Amino acid sequence: MLRGRIEKGERADLFASADMKHPLKLLVEGRSMRVVMFTRNALCGFAAPKAGLTSANFLDRLLDPAVRLGTSTPKSDPSGDYTWVVFHRAEAIRPGSYALLDQKAQKIVGGPGPTTGNPVADAFASGKIDVMIGYCSGRKRMLSAIADLQVVDVPKAIAAGPEYGLATLKGADDFALFMLSPEVQQVFAQFGFAPVGLPTPER
Numbered sequence: 001m002l003r004g005r006i007e008k009g010e011r012a013d014l015f016a017s018a019d020m021k022h023p024l025k026l027l028v029e030g031r032s033m034r035v036v037m038f039t040r041n042a043l044c045g046f047a048a049p050k051a052g053l054t055s056a057n058f059l060d061r062l063l064d065p066a067v068r069l070g071t072s073t074p075k076s077d078p079s080g081d082y083t084w085v086v087f088h089r090a091e092a093i094r095p096g097s098y099a100l101l102d103q104k105a106q107k108i109v110g111g112p113g114p115t116t117g118n119p120v121a122d123a124f125a126s127g128k129i130d131v132m133i134g135y136c137s138g139r140k141r142m143l144s145a146i147a148d149l150q151v152v153d154v155p156k157a158i159a160a161g162p163e164y165g166l167a168t169l170k171g172a173d174d175f176a177l178f179m180l181s182p183e184v185q186q187v188f189a190q191f192g193f194a195p196v197g198l199p200t201p202e203r
Contacts, residue, residue, distance in 0.1 A: 001076055001112060006031065006169070013170040018135070019078035023167035032167035038179045040194035041162040043082055044136040045152040046120075051130040053152050059090055062131065063100055070108040070120065070129035077110025078162065083133045085160035093157060108132065121145040135162065137192035164193075 003022040006012050007029070015032070017023055018041065026032040045062075047053035053061050061067050074080035084102070091098035108123050123129045124146050134142070139151050153159075168176050178184060185195035 013168070013172045014175060015167040015169060017078060017165050017167075018162050019081065020163050020165040022078070023165035026167045026169070032169050034168045034173060034176060036166050036176055036180060037163050037196055038166045038176075039164045039185070039188045039196055041164065041192075042136040042194065043079075043086065043133055043154045043159060043162070044139065045154060046132045046134060046138075046142050046146075047150045047152060048124060048130050049148055049150060051150075053131060053150060055152055055155050058152065058155050059094065059097065059158065062090075063094075063097060065104075067131060068127075068129045069101070069105050070123055070132040071105045072134065073107040073110035076112060079134055080107065080110050082160040082162050086133070086154060086158050089158040089160070109134075118145055124149070139192055 003015065003017070003026065006015060006026065015023055015026060016038070020035070020037060023032060023035045027035045045053050045058060047061075051061055051067055062069060071083045072079035074084045083105070087098050087101040087105075090101065106123070106129060108119050108129065120129075120132055120134070120142070123132070132142075133154070136151070136153070143149055143151070166176055166179060180197040182197060185197040189195045
């Protein structure tokens with residue numbers, strides 16, 4: 001949605017996205033001077049204790065009709081796009097998974113409407129969802145809002161790794177380089193992201 005606003009003429013110097021394809025589209029359209037990947041993330045399952053979610057039973061629990069699943073909104077928000085990649089990869093492992101997950105997923109965040117309060121916390125509190133798939137970097141924020149939440153990594157067999165892209169639109173290359181500097185990459189690491197610009201530690 002934010003990329004669309006830029007395409008319609010909204011002024012921006014930099015555009016940062018949790019997805020590479022949106023900045024690259026601005027580059028192809030001639031709206032961006034340069035695109036770089038500036039950090040990585042991962043997807044986690046945030047689960048109420050009653051869901052009994054673990055990495056070992058992750059797909060089994062998501063496919064259980066009794067487990068209510070929340071997601072972000074695909075095509076409007078990259079987190080939703082990555083989650084649907086997870087669904088497709090689940091289909092390759094267990095045929096029939098995609099249709100079931102696509103049907104049962106409730107799009108809690110990332111849609112075009114206004115967001116007020118904490119819709120994920122509200123969905124857990126009301127019992128609307130038992131599991132939410134979202135960025136692992138949101139672990140601290142989620143646990144501060146929902147104290148007894150369990151956080152489980154999406155298994156590698158079906159994981160889709162978010163890659164964050166930065167497009168410079170008004171010659172802001174100096175700031176793009178700053179984002180890739182070791183100092184700033186260390187800040188990303190402190191907030192749960194996987195840095196792309198830190199030297200390998202000495203042994």
